[in-house]
Amino acid sequence: MNCQKFESVAGEFARGQMMEAELRSEAIAHTSGCATCASLLRDEELLMRGLRSLAADMSSLEASSSSEARLLNAFRQRQVVVPLPVSRTNRAIWLTAVAALFLLVFSLVAFRWRDSSNETPAQQVTAPQPVQRDETVAVDKNPEPESQKEIGPGESHKRTPRRNLSNSLAFNARAKGSRNRNSNVAANHVSSEVATDFLPLGYMNATTFQDGGQIVRVELPRARLASFGIPVNMDRFNERVKADILVSVDGTARAIRFVQEKRLE
Amino acid sequence: MTGKDRPGRQFSMKPKSDLTDSELLCLMLSGDEDAFSLLYRRRQGGIYRFALQMSGSQQVAEDVTQDVFIFLIKDGHVFDATKGSLSSFLFGVARNYVLRRFRGDQSTVPFADDEDDQPFDPMCDEPGPLDDLTRAETIENVRRAVLSLPERYREVVVLCELQELSYVETAEILGCAIGTVRSRLHRARALLLAKLKPVPESVEQSSAGVETVRCFA
Numbered sequence A: 001m002n003c004q005k006f007e008s009v010a011g012e013f014a015r016g017q018m019m020e021a022e023l024r025s026e027a028i029a030h031t032s033g034c035a036t037c038a039s040l041l042r043d044e045e046l047l048m049r050g051l052r053s054l055a056a057d058m059s060s061l062e063a064s065s066s067s068e069a070r071l072l073n074a075f076r077q078r079q080v081v082v083p084l085p086v087s088r089t090n091r092a093i094w095l096t097a098v099a100a101l102f103l104l105v106f107s108l109v110a111f112r113w114r115d116s117s118n119e120t121p122a123q124q125v126t127a128p129q130p131v132q133r134d135e136t137v138a139v140d141k142n143p144e145p146e147s148q149k150e151i152g153p154g155e156s157h158k159r160t161p162r163r164n165l166s167n168s169l170a171f172n173a174r175a176k177g178s179r180n181r182n183s184n185v186a187a188n189h190v191s192s193e194v195a196t197d198f199l200p201l202g203y204m205n206a207t208t209f210q211d212g213g214q215i216v217r218v219e220l221p222r223a224r225l226a227s228f229g230i231p232v233n234m235d236r237f238n239e240r241v242k243a244d245i246l247v248s249v250d251g252t253a254r255a256i257r258f259v260q261e262k263r264l265e
Numbered sequence B: 001m002t003g004k005d006r007p008g009r010q011f012s013m014k015p016k017s018d019l020t021d022s023e024l025l026c027l028m029l030s031g032d033e034d035a036f037s038l039l040y041r042r043r044q045g046g047i048y049r050f051a052l053q054m055s056g057s058q059q060v061a062e063d064v065t066q067d068v069f070i071f072l073i074k075d076g077h078v079f080d081a082t083k084g085s086l087s088s089f090l091f092g093v094a095r096n097y098v099l100r101r102f103r104g105d106q107s108t109v110p111f112a113d114d115e116d117d118q119p120f121d122p123m124c125d126e127p128g129p130l131d132d133l134t135r136a137e138t139i140e141n142v143r144r145a146v147l148s149l150p151e152r153y154r155e156v157v158v159l160c161e162l163q164e165l166s167y168v169e170t171a172e173i174l175g176c177a178i179g180t181v182r183s184r185l186h187r188a189r190a191l192l193l194a195k196l197k198p199v200p201e202s203v204e205q206s207s208a209g210v211e212t213v214r215c216f217a
């Protein structure tokens, strides 16, 4: 070990820090033959003792007792002014509300996009009468739920999505009540399609249809007709069939009806 | 917040005095005053001494200690246990408050001196017989020498030598590499030796031990 190397480790050596055994023995050997480095080591050791004396002398010093009292007071005030659990709860509620609103808007936009990407057959099917046709068009072009909220009790005549859907459902309910097979199919002179009545999905019943919603055109395997009690032509078992799903304002699929091109039946 | 999801439930089996700093902080942030009090009593001494050793002013040390724990009350949630201990976190906050005081009020640093190589001999002003130096005088000389160091060297001496923290903890507090801590400490010790180095004629006497050296007693 040379003097430069010793100088670089003298401090740690004096502090008694962990050193490699070989390095330590080399340092000791060097000081035995080098007066300069032996003096440096002495100084380092004295410095170390001085620093430790200073640390020990200050070890009992601490903040005044009044400091703790002031801080505890601040802690209590903070508890009153900023109750952490409540703020976290509020934040969670707000985040949930924002997320729900976002999902609702996104769903309605997606439904509208899907409907417009088709040739709006649902409008034709659900428009056996001019007024219903107009109202159904209104459903597709005003999907915003906020507009529904604006309907007051005395404004039920307004053409709004909620009312439109209720009307079209009422039409189908009337048709079903007539026990007439032809009236069970919502026919339109202008339309090239025919459809079944809306069939409730899950535990929904006809009264829940009054809540309004959106109609979404989908395609399903023809075999699914059987699960709704509709006869299935086994020769066309593997084909797909169009259907309209009634989706309520909360995004739940409430009812379904199956649609066919008129020329096919 | 109900009792079921209260953070304290998970620590309820242990006496609070056995809880770690992080566990106490968790309880404290949920509103547990005892946890705050315990955490304060556990850590305030080190913070106070750090600020005192850095500034040389009891008033600054008192204020900084207050500021650190007020910060903990208001913003304790920013502590990230994956980045180091709460003790290091508190020292880091204290350091920032101390440096802020230095920037805003130079009078709080009695020996603010940014010249690395400027020698400082505390005995030059009041020379006295070597044998008359007491332990208290030695301590005072070392204290003044430490305070005369530039900030970047002073803080590593205070943390590593006076607070006896490891290089790793010091590096966490200062936000630098361990090698930087090591090199700064090496330089700081050389500066301290230069400031405290006894006059040549006392060199021989210094070999008798710390009580006989002019600057180290």
Ligand SMILES: [Zn+2]
Binding pocket: A002, A003, A004, A006, A030, A034, A035, A036, A037, A038
């Ligand atoms: Zn040498």
